[in-house]
Amino acid sequence: MKKMKSVLILVLFFTTLFGFAQQGPSSKIKITGKVLEKISKQPLEYATITFLIPNNPKPVAGGITNPKGEFDIEIKPGIYDIKIEFISFKLNEIKQKNLKASTNLGVISLEEDANQLNEVIIRSEKTTVEIKLDKKVYNVGNDLMVKGGTVSDVLDNIPSVAVDVEGNVSLRGNENVRVLIDGKPSNAINIAEALRLIPADAIDKVEVITNPSARYDAEGGGGLLNIILKKGKNQGLNGTFIASTGYPETYGLSGTLNYKSKNFNLFTTQGYNDRSNPGNAFTDSRYLNADNTTRNYVNETRENERDNKGYNGNFGMEWYLSESLSWTNTFNYRKSNGINVDNVFQNNYDAGFNYDYTRNRINLENSDSENVEFATNFTKKFKKDGHKLTIDGSFSTNDDINDAIITDTATNTSVVKFDNTINNQTQSRNLLQMDYVLPFGKGSQFEAGYRGDFSELLTDYSVENDGIINNNFTNTLEYKEKVNAIYTQYGVKINKFSALFGLRFEDSNIEINQLATNDFNNKKYNNFFPSAFFTYEISDKSSASVSYSRRIQRPRGRMLNPFSNLSSNINIFVGNPDLDPAFSDAIDFGYIKRWEKLTFNTSLYVNKTTDVFQFARRESGDFVNGTPILISSPINLATEYRTGFEFTLNYSPYKWWKLNSNFNFFRNETQGDFTYTDFNNNVIVQNFDNVATSWSTRLTSKISLPYKIDWQTNASYNGPQNNAQGRSLGIFAANIAFSKDVLKDKGTLSFNVSDVFNSRKRMMESNLPGIVSSYSEMQWRERQFSLSFTYRFNKPKNEKEQPKRNQNENEGDFQG
Structure with missing residues (x-):
């Protein structure tokens, strides 16, 4: 009954809105x-x-x-x-x-x-965040906060987007997000780590699309983010060079060059960085007996010293074969190597909280990553405006090599234990796509296309305890994914009303093979993904819309691999190779209104996801000196309902002051039980029925001071949220930055402080009756200070984006 009332209220709201829109001067x-x-x-x-x-x-x-x-x-x-x-x-x-x-x-x-x-004298600039009815466009070059930072820093400054302390990206509180780079899925094995390695200086803009159409990949129930890399677009030779340094010790040097003539455009971006990212964490646990009385206490602290050196480069050429035909080829190469020293102390206490002993585990991890990609695009334009054919290909390989030596000592014994873990991953990915767009009649358009996405990931994981192979943590996982997709769309515009109908079909063939145990699993499924979008232009300053789409989330990587690291020997993450994909149905009601100094965009959204992923903790049956080893694993948990309300606004009260704000409130309801057999052969049923509400807000202020000085402040707050096994607490964080133009506006000095109050931490309360009650905090990177210098030649500081012959570049080469 409550859901019916909500639907009626929404219908009444939009009926009133559309009715009001009919009025106007004649x-x-x-x-x-x-x-x-x-x-x-x-x-x-x-x-x-x-x-x-x-x-x-x-x-x-x-x-x-x-x-x-x-x-x-x-x-x-x-x-x-x-x-x-x-x-x-x-x-x-x-x-x-x-x-x-x-x-x-x-x-x-x-x-x-x-x-x-x-002449480098242009001072007018695009708004950092452009608000459109169907998406938001974030222009990276205008954001002082990310100078010298990474793509992960860029995303964490975007309205509606959040990046948690482990690098996981969420959109409007939903982590089921598809991240694209130039319209293509990233070929990185670990996308969260890859986003922390690509420098922000290589990014032109980011598109945030909360409810994509059938033309887009069906992956990502919460929406998608399209990261568009810089490509030169001005006539002649021009470029930008950026040098940065910071504390904790960080150095970076990058440059973007392009040369454009009548027949071709050459462009390249090159960058090298050396970053230190110290972090810390702690977990205070009270282990329980079956009657919830105290068994013992373990307080675990962790200090991380991370250092990473990375190179990121691309080179491309756009060849204008004729007025209607262009051919673009791009070569991308990334290489990085890092060291992570993870120092863990476990202080053990008895039931009366009397000190017993301390265990120390030092995890020395070395990592190397190499990523190579070649992309090509043909675009043919016909006589009629908008009539075109595009053919795209992308071919890439990615190698990640990680090895760690873990030294284990304790004050209650003289025995020193050594664990050695090796995690080598190799991935290849090939994508082929063709899109055809045909406008016809007055205000009508037909689209159709094909996409093939073929990837293979081989993960070789092994553990040695004191030189002896531990078969319980040693395996080779082979993951093969073949997805063939076709789509079609029809759009029509009649006066102020427009509609877009789409249907996408995807055929999936997934292989998950555990080679060491000869466990082979093949999953084949094919699905239709319909979409529909309706828009009404109330006036030239305002519009309203309603949209629907069906989406999918496929589990990959860490979620599937049943073998993980051993940096903590009492809290272990284990993947689940039997995970099924989750499916989402999304409805979005949108409204945008523009005034002279203010742009306001708001939306109401409803998502229903079946077979949603949920992380469940349970006892393994093994103990370390009487302390039970807890395992955390992802499971498919029945159904999730997510409803929410969001608004974003750009406001310029004066020419020298720009404000951007975003607010999101959502309600998340999960329904389902998790049943498993414990180590005593008892059937345990965990009820995950849960209703949680949370909210987040963000405010960015940019002020142009005298003497060509800009001052930018960014503050955000992510509210607390309950789940079936605990609660995450609220997080407040703030950044501040200043910049000064020099050398007749050809150069810019920037200084920024990331996480001013050193408060960007994940704080969790967990409670498993009869097992454990705990509180934890985790800070991936501590407060950071950065100083950068930017030099431009033959290039305006804040240029409006020039048009491109390949219109697909504006939208990403592989969308949909």
Whole structure:
């Protein structure tokens, strides 16, 4: 009954909204048109159209173009001077145009202004966060917080997105997120680690899409993030160089160059960094008897000293074979090596909390990673605007080699134990895709495409205890994934109403083979993923939408591997090779409104996920000096319902002050029981029925001070949340940054402090009746200070994005 009431309220809300939208003045006329770049014929998004009364400099009406370069502006009948402008392009003016009725001005071409391109004096900038009805676009170059940082730092500064202390990414509180790089799934084996290795300086922008259409990969029930790497786009030779240093000891050097002519565009990004990331953690545990009386106490502390050296580079060429055909090839290479010293102390106490003894485990881990990728793209454009065919390919390999030596000593014995773990992983990934777009009629469009994603991951994990192989923790896991997908979409626009219907079919063939135990598992399934999007333009300043999509989450990597590290010998993570994929149905109601100084976007969303992943803790039956070893494993747990409300706003009260804020509230309900047989052959049923609410908020302020100094402050709070086996506590964190332009705006000095109050920690309370009650804190990286210097040549500091001949680059080469 409660759910029915909620649905009725939503229907009433949107009925009222759409009804109100029908009202409006009837004395105005509608002026439409399209703005293109003169040479490439590409649409110019965000071009400004201004209407003025002749001989009066004050504008009376205006607007901006959409992603297709189109504008639709209502004005009163009369005679006007019309200005069409775009940064780095020559002004186009139409003088004394007599507009008595609704008029289509046709195609308006703008030509690049070579003088503006060569003078580094432009101070106007794109908003750091661009809010659109179907997505948010975060422009990395304008964010002082991430200078000298990594992609993980970039994502943690984006509205709606959060990165926890272990590097896991969530969107609106949902960790079921697909992360793409240039529209393609990352070929990294451990995506969380990869995001911590790629420098922020290599990123152009990030697109946040909470409810993707059928054109996108069906992976990611919570939505997707598309990380777009920098590619040069200005005429001639230009570039940027960045040098950074920091404390704890961090050094970085990177550069971006491009040379663009009429026939081709060469671009490259190169970077090297040396980063120290000290961290710490502790867990205080009270182990219980069956009647919940105290058995003993173990207080575990952990200090991490991480050092990583990494190189990241790419080189590419875009060849304009003709006015309608382009061919782009890109080569990417990443290599890193790191050392992680993990020092664990376990202080043991008896039931009366009297000290017993201390155990010390020192885990010295070495890691090496190498990633190679080649990507190619053909784009053919036909005579009709928007009619095109794209063919893409991506071929990559990734090798991760990790070995660790664990030294185990205790104060109650003279015996010294040695554990040696080896974890070698090799992954290959090949992607093929073809997309075809055909506009027809007036306001209609047809799309169809194919995508093949083929990957293999081999994980060789072994453990030696005092030189003897431990078969319980030694195995070779082979994971093979073959996914073939086809999709089609049909879109139509009738006056102010537009609709997009899509259907995607994916055929999955998954092999999970444990070679050491000869345990072979093959899972084949095929699924349809429908989507539907409806949008109504209430006015040129506001729109409302409702959308639906079906998504999938496939378990991979650590989630499936039943063998993990032994840095702690009493708290062990074990993967589950029998995990099934989870399926989500998502509905999103959106509304956007723009004023002169404010853009406001809000949404209500509902997600239902079946076979959702949940982490369950249980006793293994083994003990270390009387302390039970606890195992944490992922399981498929019945159904999860997630509902929430979110709003994001951009506000510029003054030219020198920009504010961006985001607020998200959600309710998460899980329903299901976990049944297992313990080491005493008792059937244990754990009830995971749980209802939790949480919220998060973020505020970013950027102030332009005198003497070309910028000051940016970022504060965020993630609220507490309950789960079936405990509770995570709230986290507050803040960053601050300053920058100063020098050398006639060709250079910029930036200083930032990440985690000003050293408070970005995961804090957890856990309770397993009859087993353990514990409290833990974990801080992956401590407070950091960074100083960077940026030098630009033949490149404006804050340029508006130029159009690209390959329009797919704006949206990512492999979307959908």
